[in-house]
Amino acid sequence: MKLSLFRYILSRKLKGVKRYPLVLQLEPLFACNLECAGCGKIQYPTDILRKRLTPEECWTAAEECGAPVVTVAGGEPLVHPEIDRIVQGLVERKRYVYMCSNAILLEKNLHRFKPDPHLILSIHLDGREPTHDRAVCRKGVYRTAVESIKTAKAKGFQVMTNSTIFSGEDPAEFRQFFSECAAMGIDGMMISPGYAYEKAPQQDIFLKTEETKKWFKDALGDWRQQGWDFNHSPFYLDFLEGKRDYECTPWGIPLRNVFGWQKPCYLLADGGYAKSYAELLATTEWHRFGRASGNPKCAQCMTHVGYEPSAVEDSFSSLPKFFELLRDVASTARLARTAHARQTKSYETLVAEYNSRESPEAKPVPSAS
Ligand code: SF4
Numbered sequence: 361m362k363l364s365l366f367r368y369i370l371s372r373k374l375k376g377v378k379r380y381p382l383v384l385q386l387e388p389l390f391a392c393n394l395e396c397a398g399c400g401k402i403q404y405p406t407d408i409l410r411k412r413l414t415p416e417e418c419w420t421a422a423e424e425c426g427a428p429v430v431t432v433a434g435g436e437p438l439v440h441p442e443i444d445r446i447v448q449g450l451v452e453r454k455r456y457v458y459m460c461s462n463a464i465l466l467e468k469n470l471h472r473f474k475p476d477p478h479l480i481l482s483i484h485l486d487g488r489e490p491t492h493d494r495a496v497c498r499k500g501v502y503r504t505a506v507e508s509i510k511t512a513k514a515k516g517f518q519v520m521t522n523s524t525i526f527s528g529e530d531p532a533e534f535r536q537f538f539s540e541c542a543a544m545g546i547d548g549m550m551i552s553p554g555y556a557y558e559k560a561p562q563q564d565i566f567l568k569t570e571e572t573k574k575w576f577k578d579a580l581g582d583w584r585q586q587g588w589d590f591n592h593s594p595f596y597l598d599f600l601e602g603k604r605d606y607e608c609t610p611w612g613i614p615l616r617n618v619f620g621w622q623k624p625c626y627l628l629a630d631g632g633y634a635k636s637y638a639e640l641l642a643t644t645e646w647h648r649f650g651r652a653s654g655n656p657k658c659a660q661c662m663t664h665v666g667y668e669p670s671a672v673e674d675s676f677s678s679l680p681k682f683f684e685l686l687r688d689v690a691s692t693a694r695l696a697r698t699a700h701a702r703q704t705k706s707y708e709t710l711v712a713e714y715n716s717r718e719s720p721e722a723k724p725v726p727s728a729s
Pocket of ligand 1: 608609610624625626627628649650651657658659661662663665666667
C-alpha cells in the first residue's frame with residue numbers, strides 16, 4: 361500500500377495538482393448500535409438516521425474523487441444491509457478499504473467478507489478494557505472487540521485498531537494498551553485526539569491543543585524504540601507531540617455522507633454540502649478554516665483528518681524532507697524488528713501482569729442494554 365500511495369502522491373506532484381485527496385471518508389449511514397459520549401452522529405433525528413447511501417453512490421464517490429484509500433465509517437457500517445457489496449465494489453476498484461467497526465456485529469458478519477490485501481478491518485478501541493467500555497458507554501464491548509479481532513486474524517483478515525484520545529486518559533495506560541495491541545498481532549494502530557463535536561453529548565472530554573501535545577509526548581515519546589506500529593506518517597505523530605507545526609489541509613481527507621460532500625471537512629459542516637468532490641474543492645472557502653484562520657471551531661483541532669495530509673504533504677515538499685522521511689521509516693522498521701524480537705509475551709500474559717500490579721480507580725461503566 362505504501363508504494364501505491366507513494367506513486368499516487370508523486371503523480372499529483374508531477375502534474376502540479378495543488379489540492380488532492382489521500383483518503384475518502386465514506387459514511388454510508390449515521391445509524392449505530394452504540395451511543396458513545398464523544399460522538400457527533402447518533403444525535404441526528406430518526407429520519408436522518410434511517411438514510412443510507414446505496415452501493416452505487418459509494419462507488420461513484422470513490423471514482424469521482426480518486427483517493428487511493430477509502431475509510432468506510434458511520435455510524436456502524438455493519439448495520440448497513442449492503443455493506444458487503446459496498447466494500448467488495450471498492451476493493452474491485454483497487455481502493456485500499458478500511459472498514460471501521462465497533463466489532464459488536466463483526467463475528468457474525470465476517471462470512472460476508474473475503475480477506476484481501478486491499479481490505480483492512482479497522483476496529484474501534486479507545487484504550488484498555490475499562491477505558492474503552494467507558495468511552496463507548498457500555499460494558500463488555502472491549503471483550504467483544506478483542507475476541508472479534510482474534511477471530512478475524514485467524515481467518516486471514518488484516519486488522520488494525522483506531523483509537524480516539526479524550527481528556528483525562530492516562531498516557532501510561534495507553535503505552536500498555538499499545539504493547540497489548542502489538543502482542544495481539546494487529547497489523548497497525550491509528551490514533552487521534554478527539555474533536556469537540558457540537559453535537560457530542562459530553563463536551564468536557566476533549567483535549568485542548570497544549571494538552572494534546574503533552575499527552576502525546578508522554579504517551580509516544582519513544583514509540584519508534586518501542587516498535588509500535590502506527591499506521592500514520594511519522595511526521596504526523598511528531599506533530600501530535602509538538603515537534604512539528606502544520607496548517608490544516610482538510611481537502612486531503614474529504615467526507616461523503618448521506619447529505620453530500622461535507623464542507624469543509626469530516627468534523628465541521630459549517631460550509632454546507634457539495635454535490636461532488638470537484639464542487640467541494642471549487643466552492644469551499646478554505647481560508648475560513650484551519651487554525652491559522654482564527655476560526656474558533658478550528659482553534660483546538662489536531663485531528664488526523666485535518667493534519668495527517670499536511671504531514672504527508674510536508675514529507676513530499678522537498679528532496680531533503682523526503683529523504684528525512686525515508687531515513688525515519690527505515691530506522692523505525694529496524695527498531696521495530698529489534699523490539700519484536702525482545703517481546704515474547706502473549707497478549708494474555710501482558711494483560712494479566714498489568715492487571716495484577718495496577719488497581720485503577722473504578723469509574724462507572726453503563727451495563728449492556
Ligand atoms: S482545523 Fe481543519 S480539520 Fe480541524 S475542524 Fe478545522 S477545518 Fe476541520
